[in-house]
Each structure stands twice: as structure tokens, then as C-alpha cells.
Amino acid sequence: MGETFSIGDLAAEFDVTTRTLRFYEEKGLLCPQRNGQARTYDAADRARLRLILRGKRLGFSLQESAEIIAMYDPATDNKKQLQALLAKIREKKQRLQAQQQDLESMIRDLRTWERRSRRYVAQLDAAASDTDLSQPRRLTNEL
Amino acid sequence: MGETFSIGDLAAEFDVTTRTLRFYEEKGLLCPQRNGQARTYDAADRARLRLILRGKRLGFSLQESAEIIAMYDPATDNKKQLQALLAKIREKKQRLQAQQQDLESMIRDLRTWERRSRRYVAQLDAAASDTDLSQPRRLTNEL
């Protein structure tokens, strides 16, 4: 068998608490083996956790991450289900692409602001070396 | 003066409830004028709201959106503050770019899965027309 992990191992590796891992299990997102009382996680559990956390970083709820993870599960073996699944995949992809749009807008805005602010700091510097502190120009805020 | 909006206007335009707008105000993210009791929003308020919602879609908390919006505010006019602000901008940009990585990973994964599932459906179709329903091959799940 492959490598296994304790709850503490995974918690440390992914920087979450053990409570979090038990919570995910309680919600049906993880289902590690049991070694007596203790939980034993394998590579697949670890991969699932990675997906859950990736989803979180992207603003998905646990419910949604659960759905996405379900898509990776080949246990669905009839045609209608697979087609429903494909529809879901397309929906998720659209949403993710919309997020990309938002991200690009925001990064563009931030870049603009960074340049603008940098010029302003430079202006302040120049004014200071001129001992001309009279009227620092305001940045206009057109949002 | 420019165009103004009622609370209902903005709620309808951005598909949020009026409660939400009052809540954002309560949290200091919006501060519309008052016309007697009633709120009157202008173009700047509207732009702020757009930023807040964009942040939400990207998984930012309201607190974080508030910080980001504060970056757009030119009211900070001393050099140290501006430099601290630039640092924050860089931090946010890094986080956003990390999100882009996650997004790309996930979209790539989904694309792969879509193709794989599509092939599987095609296989099922072929099998059906052959009246050979014996052993539909399983998709392997290597996550």
C-alpha cells in the first residue's frame, strides 16, 4: 500500500487545524480509513483535501467543492448522469472564467494605481528637494 | 451635479437587496448623502459598490474589500502612508495572482475531465448501437 498520514500530518502540511479535517469529514468531504479509533489518510484523501482547499481559495463553499470533487469520481456510470455532469462542468467553467475577468480587471486597476502613486511619491520627493512644499498636487479620484 | 440613484435603483441594478446596501453602509463601505431620511447615491457610491461586489466574487471579505477600496482613495497625502499603501497593493496583487494560478489549474483539470467524460459517453453510444452492453470500461480516477 501507498504512504499514509495521520490527521496531524495533513493538518501540518496544509496548515489547517485537526478540527477542520474532522469537520470536513463530518460534512462528507473526506472519509479516511480507521485504524481502531484513529483516522488514517491515504494519497487520495490528501488529493481531495488539496481540491477542497483550492476551492476555498477560489471562494467556493464546501458544498460546491463537494460537487466539484464528485465530478472527479468515476462511480457515476450511466449516460444521463454523465451528461448532467458535463453540464455542471460547463457551468463551473463559465463561472471560473467570469472570475478570471474580475481578476484581470482588478489587477489592471491595481497596476494603474501603483504607477499613479509611484509618480506621486516621486513628485513629493522632487518638491522636497526643491524646498518647495507649497501645494502638493492632489491625485484625482475618478474611480 | 451628476446622476443620482435611490437605494432601490442600485439594488435592482446590482441584484442585491436594500438590506445589503444598508448593511454595507453600517460597515462603513458606503456613505451616501441623505435627502431628509432617505439615502441618495451618486456615481462614486455606485463605483464603490461595483468594487465591493467584484471583491465578493473573488472571495474577499467585506473588510478586505474595504481595504482595497481605501487604496483607491486619494485622501492619503503623506509619503509614508503612500508607501505603506504601495506595499499593500503588492501584497494584494500577489494574492490575486496566486488565485489566477489556482483558477488555471482547476480549469485545466475540468477541461481534461470534460474530454474524458465525452469520450466515455461516445463509447457508451457505440456500445449501444452494437447492442454490446457487456462490460462498459470504467474511467480510472487517479485524481
Add this chain to the structure above:
DNA sequence: TCGTATATTGACGTTAACGTTAACGTCACA
């Protein structure tokens, strides 16, 4: 055998981001 580390199961607490309800004001208009 004792202590320390790590695990377990409840069970209650917390925070963010609103929803919901109640009780009321105001303005156009038929």
C-alpha cells in the same frame, strides 16, 4: 508506571454576511 504527545467524541461559542419581521414615514395619484 508515569508523563507527554497525540488522538478521540461531543457540545457549545463565534464571526461574517446578510434575511426577516415589525412598526412606522412619505409621496404620487385615483
Add this chain to the structure above:
DNA sequence: TGTGACGTTAACGTTAACGTCAATATACGA
């Protein structure tokens, strides 16, 4: 003059995603 449509404040309710705490079990080393 009522009757909607739209607005207001205040206060309590809700859901998600954990945190925190208590009491208990298990293994391992000195």
C-alpha cells in the same frame, strides 16, 4: 382619503465554517 410603492430604523434569526473546551483513550519512551 385611502392605498400602494417605496423608504426608514431597530432588533432578532440564520447559515457556514470553523474555534474552543472538556473528558477520555492510546501509544511510546524514560
